[in-house]
Amino acid sequence: MTGSHPVLTMTGISKSFPGVRALDNVAFRLFPGEVHALMGENGAGKSTLIKVLTGVYGTDEGTVTLGGEQVSFTGPMQATAAGVSTVYQEVNLCTNLSVAENIFIGREPRRLGAVRWSEMRRRARSLLARLDLDIDVNAQLGSYSLAVQQMVAIARAIDIEARVLVLDEPTSSLDAGEVAQLFRVMRQLRDDGIAILFVTHFLDQVYGIADRITVLRNGQLVGEYATSELPQLGLVEKMIGKELRVLERLDEHPRHDPADRAEGTPLLDARELGRRSAVAPFSLTIHEGEVVGLAGLLGSGRTEVARLLFGADRADHGSVRVHGSPTSLRTPVAAIARGIGFCSENRRAEGVIAELSVRENIILALQAARGWLRPVPRRRQDELVERYVRALSIRPADPDIPVGNLSGGNQQKVLLARWLITEPRLLILDEPTRGIDIGAKTEIQRLVAQLSDGGMAVLFVSAELEEVLRLSHRIAVMRDREMVTQLTNDESVDADRIMQSIAAGAGQEGMPS
Amino acid sequence: MSNRKAGYRALTTHRLFWPVAVLVVMLAANTVYRPGFLSVQMRDGHLYGSLIDILRLSAPLILVALGMTLVIATGGIDLSVGSLCAISGAIACLHISRQPDQNDLGGVLTALALGLGVALVLGAWNGVLVAVIGIQPIIATLILMVAGRGLAQLITEGQILTINSGPYKAIGVGHLLTLPLAIFLALAAATVVAVVTRRTALGLMIESVGGNARASRLAGIRSGRITFLVYVISAACAAVAGFMMTANVSSADGNAAGLWVELDAILAVVIGGTSLAGGRFSLSGTILGALLIQTLTTTVYAMNISPQTSLLFKAVVVIAVCLIQAPGFRARFARRRAPAAAPAPVSEQPKEQVPA
């Protein structure tokens, strides 16, 4: 690996979208025969950089050099033809076709226009043998596990004489054994001289396979490091960013003595709750008036925990008690009946109903709980909507315009209003402040503090440590789909301590030897 | 001037602008072709005229389309309504034909209850297939579309079942307050559907499920129940339409009653501005759509063109309406016009900032 020239060089890459500078003067190098991890939190610009590389987006500025020649791909097909192949998180193959066909479709060996099936199978077998994979190439792809499908996708990618292989979060739905199998294949390909760009959210995996790491943050290059020279804690700090810690504290909101809160029967008591291939079993209690922060990197299982506690996904392990009585949160309806509300991180797809009005979006959960036969009287609707539009300063203050016309921050406030009028006892907020402007962000943070003072319990999921530290009474830390530790947020806890937990798990000092 | 321009823009981009425009043009064309078209006369205490005819003949379509609107608003489709019309009409006619006195009001009411009851059961069957078993609506309702025709013929034993019942006939051709009774029935059904959807929260739930099924689930809406319900309502509407169709001709023909009405109904809904993808629905738009289709048919008929050929015009209307509403077409059209429009001051809504 050392001494050779990079197969791929990207320099001075900038890319803007309306209102957002997604990439700002970013540089990236990739050497033949290396696995190079691209790291960064949400909005860091990883996916934009990959899309620029694979020709999905054009660049505003900067150059891409592949094998010494400057290139400018106008589409994924062109990139593939030039030797840059991509395997995405969702396997983009056709599960209804055979394994062999998935590898070769579009490039089938033919004679006189007729597909030569036996030749295709033979070549598929030898290609898969190269990946050390012994499966029936005639079987339908859908009959194999996701890991095998992922590997078939890689086989398809490398058959096209790939020089650069981009693996975009290929491991997010694989279990440990499957990951090991994938890594074996990746090492094999690396030894064959292929350059691999690897995106993952699992720190263990980065240190398990990557030779070098490039970190992006807020669309800018933080740096390029050799894996052996960058400790895990250092990586986490570079991803999250030190400067966040010097932000002024929300000083008008004194942190309560956690002891008051954690007394008596907990409002919610989850024991060994878990779901296969989503999150390992965890135990968590939340008391009335308590804000529990859920910290962790993107993809660490934060969202999965939130969804399990709301019944959005069904747990296949463990039990839940609400106010001491055993219950099962199998559906959102069941959770709502027990006084739980949930704002999804995915505001557009799982939150607002864009074509309905602000008013309709706000009363939706309350109305759903009452059933369609008992409509909320119009006067009560007006009253509620007006009160919350004012209290949360939702703009524009017209309750009859479609919510799709509002800005992200205001849509988030509409969602908060939707749950607040149901007067929940526990509100689960998954990334409520992501992608919204600073003003709205502060308002929402202040609101959470007020709600907790009023006795409502809040589970606050956020990627921003400072925000979690500022608001929470207790903090649970997620790492690689596991809840690694729970900390009481007293004077001894600061961002460094949490970063150490994220980097290395509970009780360890964040320094791999 | 810019104000007037903006007003014009608001008008032409209104959901129902094009349907209304087409309807007006058609009525105008008719008036030019036949100056007496718009006149309404009083004869034997009843009003007569082309406009009245259009209203009367469009009543069954309005009924079916009302139910279809709700189904489409949830993102589904109901292909079985034509067959359901035939079945309910056939059952009612069969029951009446077996009465010793076909004019007995009680017997007619029992017949209507029977027909409606069977339709509700079949609607529930559709609802279970879609909401419980989770089969695609177009496929689930295709089953009854095919089998229902057979059932209708089974009921009438393949014959055209003719009856002679005054009360039943009145549903189709009777009069009330100088106007055809069918108009009142359609109006009553529209009112009932409007009240049921807009005075309760059903309409909101339907639009929510059709607009964003995942978000609706997370807001705690039991979408299965809502979906089930709209298929039952659609079946009920189809049943009443079936009574009207059979009463019109005082006979039940399992083969022909309600043939292709599902296609006309879907068309009416789409013309009325309800998207086939689900979400916001407009009952008044649907009624307008149904009137437009009936006016088209009447116009073609009045111009001495074979009624079947009206299908040609219908095809043109389908294509035109769908193209106007299709985002793909609008985008292409807009792109071509964009350079010319560029100098005009842009006052678009501020776009939301989306981190990439």
Next chain:
Amino acid sequence: MTTLSLMATRTWSRLPRRHVPVLATLVLLLVLYGVGVSQYRAFSNVQVVFNVFIDNGFLLVVAVGMTFVILTGGIDLSVGSVVAMTAMVSAFLLREGLPAALVLLTALLIGPTLGFLMGCVIHFFDIQPFIVTLAGMFLARGMCTFISGSSIPITDGFWTRMSQERIGDPSGNFVSISVLVAFVVVAVAAYTLAYTRLGRNVYAIGGNPQSALLMGLPVGRTRIAVYTISGLCAAIGGILLSFYTLSGAPLIAVGMELDVIAAVVIGGTVLTGGSGYVFGTVLGVLVLGVIQTLITFDGSLNSWWTKIVIGGLLFAFILLQRLIGIRYK
């Protein structure tokens, strides 16, 4: 752990799940035929089987075209009307005195042209196939009545020869020319689907259109092609129907699209696309044909039972597809 999960999924793969529906149809067909033979002596006559083909040859051809469309996850409601329009145009042009060869060519061009246009609208404007082909159905049916309000008889020599030609064995059993044409269409279609890029792309698009696009397959071109093929098959079906009836009638083949869709689904093709075979469609058409024959033989049963039974079979097969885990999107 890995080996375990691999093992578990591999046992599944041994069950040829995509073949289950076709096998079920085959079993059903054999059972139906067995019932016929055991109940009616005349049913065992080979000519009964041949008659099923003779009576349903045009249906088979149209169903083959529909199979292409449904495999991509689309639907074509216009086929019945295109069949009628083709027969109508042929009858009209022949009455006007045009030579048979020219009429044949013209008639065979109209269907694919309409299909091509519908495919373009579906692809370029992203409008649902259901609506576009519904418009096509109205258009073609309207054309029929535009040409003539009543039936036009065909007296052309070529047509009557095609209609009356019997190809048989010495024992007196025979098939018509239409059956041979249908067999050729089936063979060409089966070859196309199994051995050409177009055919494989059809399956890929039906399986996952987004993936197909990302894998660089010509999605748009393929989609337009299947509607063109369906139009061509409907046109051939229309010619065969005009051989069969020796006339063009404006209201013939009304509702035929439903029979065709039913035959394709009963033949094991999944309505959401990506899974199915032409051979299955042949079986599906035969099932419909045998049911009709059974009902004719019975005498006490009436024709409407055909529709009820078809509806029941549709339900059974859709449920079967669901039970064996073929995914509905």
